[in-house]
Amino acid sequence: MAAKTETIELSVDAFDTDYKRQLTWETLGVGILKCAEAHASRRGFGIYNVNGENHTWVLARLVIELNNTPKVYDEYKISTWVESIYRIFSNRCFSITGSDGTPYGYARSTWSLISYSSRKALDLNDLKGMMSEYVSPEIECPITDYSGARLGGNAQQVMTYKVKYSDIDLNGHTNSMKYMEHLRDLFTLDYYSKNRLRRVELQYIRESFYDDVLLFYMQETREKTFDVEIRKTDKSSGTEKEVPVLRSRLCFE
Amino acid sequence: MAAKTETIELSVDAFDTDYKRQLTWETLGVGILKCAEAHASRRGFGIYNVNGENHTWVLARLVIELNNTPKVYDEYKISTWVESIYRIFSNRCFSITGSDGTPYGYARSTWSLISYSSRKALDLNDLKGMMSEYVSPEIECPITDYSGARLGGNAQQVMTYKVKYSDIDLNGHTNSMKYMEHLRDLFTLDYYSKNRLRRVELQYIRESFYDDVLLFYMQETREKTFDVEIRKTDKSSGTEKEVPVLRSRLCFE
Numbered sequence: 001m002a003a004k005t006e007t008i009e010l011s012v013d014a015f016d017t018d019y020k021r022q023l024t025w026e027t028l029g030v031g032i033l034k035c036a037e038a039h040a041s042r043r044g045f046g047i048y049n050v051n052g053e054n055h056t057w058v059l060a061r062l063v064i065e066l067n068n069t070p071k072v073y074d075e076y077k078i079s080t081w082v083e084s085i086y087r088i089f090s091n092r093c094f095s096i097t098g099s100d101g102t103p104y105g106y107a108r109s110t111w112s113l114i115s116y117s118s119r120k121a122l123d124l125n126d127l128k129g130m131m132s133e134y135v136s137p138e139i140e141c142p143i144t145d146y147s148g149a150r151l152g153g154n155a156q157q158v159m160t161y162k163v164k165y166s167d168i169d170l171n172g173h174t175n176s177m178k179y180m181e182h183l184r185d186l187f188t189l190d191y192y193s194k195n196r197l198r199r200v201e202l203q204y205i206r207e208s209f210y211d212d213v214l215l216f217y218m219q220e221t222r223e224k225t226f227d228v229e230i231r232k233t234d235k236s237s238g239t240e241k242e243v244p245v246l247r248s249r250l251c252f253e
Numbered sequence: 254m255a256a257k258t259e260t261i262e263l264s265v266d267a268f269d270t271d272y273k274r275q276l277t278w279e280t281l282g283v284g285i286l287k288c289a290e291a292h293a294s295r296r297g298f299g300i301y302n303v304n305g306e307n308h309t310w311v312l313a314r315l316v317i318e319l320n321n322t323p324k325v326y327d328e329y330k331i332s333t334w335v336e337s338i339y340r341i342f343s344n345r346c347f348s349i350t351g352s353d354g355t356p357y358g359y360a361r362s363t364w365s366l367i368s369y370s371s372r373k374a375l376d377l378n379d380l381k382g383m384m385s386e387y388v389s390p391e392i393e394c395p396i397t398d399y400s401g402a403r404l405g406g407n408a409q410q411v412m413t414y415k416v417k418y419s420d421i422d423l424n425g426h427t428n429s430m431k432y433m434e435h436l437r438d439l440f441t442l443d444y445y446s447k448n449r450l451r452r453v454e455l456q457y458i459r460e461s462f463y464d465d466v467l468l469f470y471m472q473e474t475r476e477k478t479f480d481v482e483i484r485k486t487d488k489s490s491g492t493e494k495e496v497p498v499l500r501s502r503l504c505f506e
Contacts, residue, residue: 014290015283015430019421019463026419030268037267072423164438165445166279168272170325177268185417189463192418210272210442 004136006039007079012070020192023070025184025200029177032064032094032107035078039092045130055122057111058204059176060089065143065199066096066105075099081136088112088121090131093141106143146201149227149247151219158186159216163208173207183228183248186218195224195252203247208232214245224252257389259292260332265323273445276323278437278453282430285317285347285360288331292345298383308375310364311457312429313342318396318452319349319358328352334389341365341374343384346394359396399454402480402500404472411439412469416461426460436481436501439471448477448505456500461485467498477505 008031016027040046040057070076076098083091094107112121124131161182169175179202208214208230215231227249231242261284269280293299293310323329329351336344347360365374377384414435422428432455461467461483468484480502484495 013283013287014423015286015428017423018418019423019425021423024419030266033268034266165271165440165442166277166434166438168442170267170270170272170274172272175268181419185419187418189418189421 001133002043004134005079005081005139006035006042007077008035008038009075009077011075012072014072017072018192019189021072023072023074023076024181025064025197026177026180028064028066028070028096029062029180031078032062032080032109033059033176035080035094036092036109036111039080039082043130043134045127054116055113056116056171058114058121059109060112060204061110061146062107062176062202063109063143063146063199064105064107067198068102068104069196070096070098070104076104081139082131082134083108083137083139083141085124085127085131085135087125088123090124093139095141106141108141108143108145110146143199146203147249149201149203149229149249150221151217151227151229152221155217155219155227155229157215158218161214161216163210163212163214165210168210173209174212176202176204179204179230179246179248182214182216182230183250186216186226186228187250191252197250198253199249199251201247201249205244205246206232208245215242221249226250226252254386255296257387258332258334258392259288259295260330261288261291262328262330264328265325267325270325271445272442274325276325276327276329277434278317278450279430279433281317281319281323281349282315282433284331285315285333285362286312286429288333288347289345289362289364292333292335296383296387307369308366309369309424311367311374312362313365313457314363314399315360315429315455316362316396316399316452317358317360320451321355321357322449323349323351323357329357334392335384335387336361336390336392336394338377338384338388340378341376343377346392348394359394361394361396361398363399396452399456400502402454402456402482402502403474404470404480404482405474408470408472408480408482410468411471414467414469416463416465416467418463421463426462427465429455429457432457432483432499432501435467435469435483436503439469439479439481440503444505450503451506452502452504454500454502458497458499459485461498468495474502479503479505 012023096104167174167178217229230246234243265276349357420427420431470482483499487496
């Protein structure tokens with residue numbers, strides 16, 4: 001049996017930093033996804049290994065919290081483990097630590113395993129025989145769970161964005177980390193100069209595709225805490241209505 | 254003396270591909286820049302090693318040509334060498350090859366070494382003692398040189414883009430590979446379905462900064478060859494005028 005945790009080692013390239021010489025959250029997010037993929041595939045429940053090639057892990061929620069942001073040329077490690085399995089969802093946690101073991105922060109994510117063809121989620125109890133030996137609730141992930149963005153009637157539409165070629169990944173939909181980039185672009189350089197992003201919550205609700213127009217609604221629900229809902233116009237029912245694509249909470253300090 | 258060429262080994266991650274499961278040109282571009290940095294710094298003429306910390310290499314031109322585009326999970330290598338040095342410019346070439354040595358393509362770039370404070374370019378003759386032993390014109394780089402985008406009066410303004418937080422890198426200006434992303438976004442998914450991008454030329458003329466509005470002018474100068482000029486409005490002289498930021502040629506097949 002492989003170890004319960006999988007660890008990958010990374011370093012902050014100059015090309016992956018923002019103007020403050022800090023690792024971008026998109027690059028960190030990609031590292032987190034890569035680490036998850038490595039953990040699952042090396043233990044027999046990766047993207048290609050479940051029920052032939054017909055199923056893939058889909059990210060439903062992701063929370064990342066950093067007490068300190070890695071800077072250019074810093075080396076860091078991402079470790080991941082499965083925290084729990086329940087029906088169609090599995091929780092996976094991550095630690096992000098410096099080369100000397102000091103934690104930068106943690107992440108917690110929720111995944112489901114969907115069929116490529118039917119897009120339906122598999123009951124993970126069917127897989128428990130394979131995954132359950134790796135479930136490790138004893139490993140501490142000391143960040144609060146997804147809290148849920150809740151926009152009131154005062155939410156302002158702050159941006160519209162038409163999905164471009166570069167947003168679309170090999171699954172044919174908007175890349176999960178491209179949303180992170182667009183969300184972070186809701187704030188000015190001046191705001192980043194005065195505040196540090198500490199925590200991002202992402203809840204993926206619905207896919208978006210090339211040429212979709214995304215509507216960004218935002219509200220500051222607590223001081224330096226911003227709830228965002230990305231919506232798109234759904235025309236499938238004959239009448240146009242706005243439907244949610246993603247909900248997010250961004251916490252600065 | 255170190256070898257004349259420096260080689261880095263890479264693989265195409267799922268997160269670095271487009272909807273055709275092909276390596277994005279931005280990611281390839283970052284690999285090219287990383288390889289250049291590794292070559293220079295390991296031979297004593299990298300960003301931090303010339304005249305203290307006061308100078309940095311700045312990319313003036315980049316041409317990338319791919320006869321075949323690496324696909325998801327492919328392994329590939331980038332090798333680089335100095336082709337020539339002349340006054341304030343140095344030419345550096347690259348080969349991009351598969352793990353079995355088959356070339357995907359090549360790149361050629363032109364750099365100058367500028368002062369952090371004065372922004373003036375150093376005469377590279379002053380450095381020749383350090384760099385000249387690595388100049389390797391004998392290594393073949395079988396792609397044509399920068400040919401130069403030339404827009405006529407028929408060029409259409411096809412996009413405006415306001416520079417965002419995520420465009421700005423640790424040098425405080427728009428990241429060189431973000432331009433590549435914006436240029437590639439000038440074409441539709443449908444166009445990419447029918448055509449393959451074979452060659453991109455980039456000429457960096459002027460920096461752009463946060464909140465600058467970039468104006469994209471484009472013209473199909475030959476069949477499947479598009480010349481683009483990115484301009485911005487300069488107000489420094491008291492009157493507003495459009496000045497070039499970048500010129501590019503994109504060749505499809």
